Amino acid sequence: MPSAVRETSSKSPISNALGGRIVLTTYPGQSVVDPVPLTWGAESAEKRGPILVARGAETLGKRNAIGAHGGQYCVYTALAVASGDLPPDFRPSFHNTEPTFDFPPQPSWFSAKQIVSMDPFGHDIVKYYQKYLDEGIDVRPTIAITRATMRVGEIADAVRDGEIPVDGDIVIDKAGNVRVTKVAVEPVWYLPGVAERFGVDEDTLRRSLFEYMGGSYPELITRKDLKVFLPPIGGLTVYIFGPPERVSDEKVKLALRVHDECNGSDVFQSDICTCRPYLAFGIQEAIQEAQQGGSGVVIYFRKEGRALGEVVKYLVYNSRKRGGDNADKYFARTENIAGVRDMRFQALMPDILQWLGIKKIDRMLSMSNMKHDAIVEQGIPILERVPIPDKMIPEDSKVEIDAKINAGYFTNGKKFTDEDLKQVKGRGWEQWEDVSRRMGNWL
Ligand SMILES: [Zn+2]
Numbered sequence: 001m002p003s004a005v006r007e008t009s010s011k012s013p014i015s016n017a018l019g020g021r022i023v024l025t026t027y028p029g030q031s032v033v034d035p036v037p038l039t040w041g042a043e044s045a046e047k048r049g050p051i052l053v054a055r056g057a058e059t060l061g062k063r064n065a066i067g068a069h070g071g072q073y074c075v076y077t078a079l080a081v082a083s084g085d086l087p088p089d090f091r092p093s094f095h096n097t098e099p100t101f102d103f104p105p106q107p108s109w110f111s112a113k114q115i116v117s118m119d120p121f122g123h124d125i126v127k128y129y130q131k132y133l134d135e136g137i138d139v140r141p142t143i144a145i146t147r148a149t150m151r152v153g154e155i156a157d158a159v160r161d162g163e164i165p166v167d168g169d170i171v172i173d174k175a176g177n178v179r180v181t182k183v184a185v186e187p188v189w190y191l192p193g194v195a196e197r198f199g200v201d202e203d204t205l206r207r208s209l210f211e212y213m214g215g216s217y218p219e220l221i222t223r224k225d226l227k228v229f230l231p232p233i234g235g236l237t238v239y240i241f242g243p244p245e246r247v248s249d250e251k252v253k254l255a256l257r258v259h260d261e262c263n264g265s266d267v268f269q270s271d272i273c274t275c276r277p278y279l280a281f282g283i284q285e286a287i288q289e290a291q292q293g294g295s296g297v298v299i300y301f302r303k304e305g306r307a308l309g310e311v312v313k314y315l316v317y318n319s320r321k322r323g324g325d326n327a328d329k330y331f332a333r334t335e336n337i338a339g340v341r342d343m344r345f346q347a348l349m350p351d352i353l354q355w356l357g358i359k360k361i362d363r364m365l366s367m368s369n370m371k372h373d374a375i376v377e378q379g380i381p382i383l384e385r386v387p388i389p390d391k392m393i394p395e396d397s398k399v400e401i402d403a404k405i406n407a408g409y410f411t412n413g414k415k416f417t418d419e420d421l422k423q424v425k426g427r428g429w430e431q432w433e434d435v436s437r438r439m440g441n442w443l
Pocket of ligand 1: 265
């Protein structure tokens with residue numbers, strides 16, 4: 001057995017609080033290793049067991065998962081501990097944090113295959129795992145459910161223009177305030193199930209995760225007995241319009257938008273893509289479906305820039321604008337820089353639909369074949385696909401949308417020839433350069 005324990009010479013207060021020894025990794029059968037049994041897909045939450053990944057003294061030896069709570073924000077937890085703001089032995093109080101809506105358990109919650117990327121019991125650990133909390137074990141939620149009022153500019157405009165009525169329940173006033181139930185979900189991966197979705201073996205997945213996260217989680221390699229990993233990535237948020245109990249009700253219609261983050265467009269309304277317009281369209285359709293007695297759901301995934309991140313995204317923008325921004329070269333510009341055109345991999349996306357108990361989608365507000373195929377492959381039929389209306393597409397984003405349609409994205413409208421695509425051109429930077437020169441003169 002290799003020794004994985006080092007003595008640290010540091011005398012900082014934090015290393016004193018954390019203990020003098022750094023355990024670089026653990027191995028099965030080691031004296032410090034005594035994980036609480038975890039059986040993914042078991043017939044009850046109790047038999048499944050709590051997910052334990054916290055590092056408090058009572059919990060450390062009982063951990064049955066790799067990683068840390070909080071998705072990518074675990075890095076800030078580390079900073080808070082390092083700076084002395086957060087005591088390493090801090091234990092949260094869950095008083096009054098329980099869900100605002102009690103989602104009914106679904107058969108998928110007890111399946112090792114239908115849900116592999118979130119903890120189906122992560123929203124109410126107080127209900128399911130009180131026994132462990134009472135013993136001093138640090139069980140933490142990975143899902144939170146709340147309610148809110150929201151106001152989106154496009155929806156407020158549609159209410160003002162009479163396109164969306166004020167019903168007093170979902171759309172509560174003429175200002176366009178809308179009631180919504182929100183579910184935030186952090187990723188919890190059951191590695192055998194994730195590997196299966198990607199069509200690779202578990203060892204390959206573990207090795208790749210270990211290597212390409214800079215060797216951050218050696219237990220991916222040394223602890224094959226631990227099957228659950230909380231990766232340091234963004235999660236998702238579900239926005240439900242209308243009564244949440246309708247979401248799993250097969251008898252009413254469901255309108256759904258699955259949206260992947262695009263901060264530049266979603267928040268700052270950059271006009272180079274159709275993300276914010278499609279998001280607003282999805283919200284509008286979801287509200288209207290709910291107003292007609294159905295249910296409307298928008299799911300927002302933190303997968304910025306096709307999960308390539310904003311740095312790669314902006315490099316691609318530069319390459320497009322400098323190289324001639326034509327629709328026929330759109331995907332090649334990304335592939336040249338990122339090696340792939342898209343890293344969102346929709347294979348895990350349908351888990352949240354399974355968790356919500358969605359059995360069919362009446363109106364899918366998306367043109368993406370990847371999303372469509374991933375959902376249908378998980379056994380959820382899509383009855384109608386609804387593309388974004390032409391009037392909502394900003395002029396400069398025609399390059400993106402036309403390239404996507406040509407690449408096989410769903411459309412009711414026209415298909416393009418290669419010659420057509422060469423003609424679809426984005427706005428250049430010429431006016432920008434004029435602006436900077438003018439600004440330069442002023443300065
Ligand atoms: Zn975008």
